[in-house]
Amino acid sequence: MAEKEVIDLPLGTKEIADTLKISESAVRKYALALEKAGYEFEKSGTARLFKHHDVEVFRKINKLTENSKLNVEYAVTVVMSRNTQTTSTVAGSNAVISTNQENTMQYDAALMTVGTQLKMQQDLINSLVGKLEMQSVESDKRHKELTEKIEKQSQDIEKQLQINKDLNDKLSLSVDLIQKLDGKMDKLEENEKKGFFKRLFG
Template sequence: MSNASEYGYFAKDVAADLEVTTSTLRRWSIELEKAGYKFERNEKDQRIYYDRDFKAFRELKKLISNSVVLIDAINAVVSMDVEGLNASQTPSVYREETRLTRQFLEEILDEKINQAIQQAFEEGRQQGHKEIKEMIKKIEKRSEERDENLMSVIRSIREEKEEVKQLIAASQEQVKKTFWQRLFSKI
């Protein structure tokens, strides 16, 4: 297969090299194409596989053998630079990257959601504190107005009471005079 960069290979040759069936290779090819991977085709519209395609299939097979879900493995292979693929990179690294990336995104989303909830809670609490302070001010103002009205009523009652006392005293004086006057007038 040293001529892979010059000459293309058919599915039968690639499947034999990868030790998979031609139907498996066809299924992988279709899934890769759906994800955006491009294969060259001959005049009969058959896929022709080149060295870069061999590398892509090898990586796909490694990922799948390491329990990476097919669609995740397909997406990982499509996003790789197959031409410059470094042989020292192992499938477990890709597997961990895939899982770490998903886990990392989930953690970021959880953190952002928790931050948003906390922020909304704090804003609600601050708004609540603000509303409570405003309510307390209103209550204090109403209490002061009530106290002023109450004091005004009490003053008014005291004034009326004083007036009543004065009237009573004046009428008692008159009653006394009248009584004395009656008493002295009979004498």
């Protein structure tokens, strides 16, 4: 019994989107980026006819954009560079990426590496800036606390000075009162002496 041939039927944009659980607009975006990078799809007129090997390419691109947070163009570059002879059936024939396209992909991959390094440096700078901002906030907080302590101490000193002033005023009043009493006592004693001698010598 002859072995049954498996027919690779073309898939539409919606079928690709349903298979990968992504939006149809994402499928179109991936396809456009792939074509710009030199990848070719089988077509019927202007419509793309996706095959099962195209699905795997889309799956790899989606994985890179989701897990590694790469943009679509870089993800396409990585996928294409991993498959230096990536092919897509075009009217039953294989299309091989040209040397110029490979050089372009290598250049783009280098750019991606530089971009990744720049992003890491930017993340480091952002982290340092965040730490400096936190230190600045902490410094401002400590300065505020110190200022409040100094103001409180100043208020306490002013209160103590006022208390001392009040005590000094009371002390001065007491001294004045004692001096007045002493004066009255002196006059009283003098008057008693005069009265005594007057009575004595009549």
